[in-house]
Amino acid sequence: MTGTPHIVVVGSGLAGYGVLRELRKLAPDARLTLVTQDDGHFYSKPALSTALAKGKVAETLITTPAEKMAAQLKLDLRAGRIVEAIDPQDKAVLTTGGPIFYDKLVLALGADPVRPPIDGDAAHRALAVNNLDNYREFREALPDSARVLVMGGGLVGTEFANDLSASGYQPVVVDMLGHPLAQLVPPGVGDMIRDALLEKGVEWHLGRKVLAIHKSESGIRAELDNGMAIDAAAVLSAVGLRPHIQLAQDAGLEVARGIKVDQTGRTSDPDIYAIGDCAEYPQGLAAYVTPIMAAARAIAPSALGTPTDIRFPPLSVQVKTTAYPVVLLPAPMGVEGQWQEIANDERGIKYHYLDAAGAIRGYVFTKDYCQERMDMDRALSEQITGVAA
Structure with a gap:
């Protein structure tokens, strides 16, 4: 890839903007185009399920308007454009506003409600x-x-x-x-x-x-x-979400539950990457905020020509139930094991998910035990990488 690369990102959620931020840090002169069927405003999707109690209307959930995001990241923003198809041969995204050609393409298509x-x-x-x-x-x-x-x-x-x-x-x-x-x-x-x-x-x-x-x-x-x-x-x-794979499938990319990517976020087409809710990593689907940010930090250099492995930390989740606080690390897909109760008292409940070898692979903490989340994540991170976090 000679000269300044043109990288097109489809999708203006956390995944799309996350990878654009990382790209701009690494490549101040790269041509970056964002295509989105929405208006392109930046907001926190996880905040939608706590917005009522905070008295938020849709407008007050916007953290940065689209115009400001485009100016900050020096983007060519194509808002309100629906992507109808991807043409990997001609390296073009076919939109309702006409074709957009790319050197590298990043799909941040999200997931569709079931x-x-x-x-x-x-x-x-x-x-x-x-x-x-x-x-x-x-x-x-x-x-x-x-x-x-x-x-x-x-x-x-x-x-x-x-x-x-x-x-x-x-x-x-x-x-x-x-x-x-x-x-x-x-x-x-x-x-x-x-x-x-x-x-x-x-x-x-x-x-x-x-x-x-x-x-x-x-x-x-x-x-x-x-x-x-x-x-x-x-x-x-709220019966669940299904990764958006139709565009990728129609373009001949390899898909399963999500768009299949390797450890660098690359799809079966070497010039196309996928990130966020639409992507199926070697470890499986990873739809929360932490994995999106980890993937963005690796996909940006990979798309710019330096293949970089995505390193996921333990992907623990805080459940936003103020009536009964819960933090958890889901049991990994396909790992045989069982939940074991570790504590159940006035401070709350602690469970560990133990695999067949007795190693902790997941956990659930409630109430006061939620405070142990960071220590547990650090210990599990060391267990995975062998390196102190």
Whole structure:
């Protein structure tokens, strides 16, 4: 690659802007173009599930307007452009505003909300809050102190239930599994989260499924698989996210659950990289803030011609449930093991996830034990790398 490279980034979330920041640090003269179907404002997506209790409207969640980001990073910002296809042969991104040619391309496409099959004439009202526009629409549709049906009791659904209850709304959570955060925490912790939120006014229907959503005087009426009906003013869909892989797949890139990348973030095409929620790293999907920043620090030099391995620290997560504080490191995908209770007292609960050899591979801490997160992450980081953090 001779002269100044032209690097095109698709997507203006944390992953897209994260890699652009790193690129600009390393290459003050590189041509950088950002293509986004949104307006390009920078904001924290994790803040969406705590915004109600903080009294935030969509505009106050914007941390840096698009124009300022473009000026700071010396970007050619193409906002409001939908990418219709990628042409790897001609090295072009085909957008609704015409083709954009690249030397290197970084896909930061994010993930799309899973839409479960639901019957009824109001099924389309189930709103997934996955960006600023969704949040604006959801908030504007919400009467004060309304009942809100939350479909899904995973991380996002539970955080929204906490936020809604702390803001004077009445959340009703329906989830097919037996306890909140069932894919992340053992039942003992899930039950404590459920009970703490129950005290705050959250209604739970666990082991249940929404079959249909109908229009009604109150807004909607949801029909559950046990024949029960739930009336609410609005419906929030939090049943999960699916990495956005269609563009990459259509372009002939290798995909599985996400867009497959190597340890440097490179896809099966040597001139195309993927980062964030859309990427499937050798370790699997890694959709939180910490891995995005770690990946950006490696993908930027790699795209500029110096292949650099992504080094992920332990990817622990703080669950934003103020009613019952939880931090956790999810058990790694495909690692056989089991949860072991280490402590359960007035300070909270501690669990370790032990693999077949008895090594700690994940953990869940609650309440006062959350303070041990940094020490545990440091110890696990040393265990992985053999180097003191």
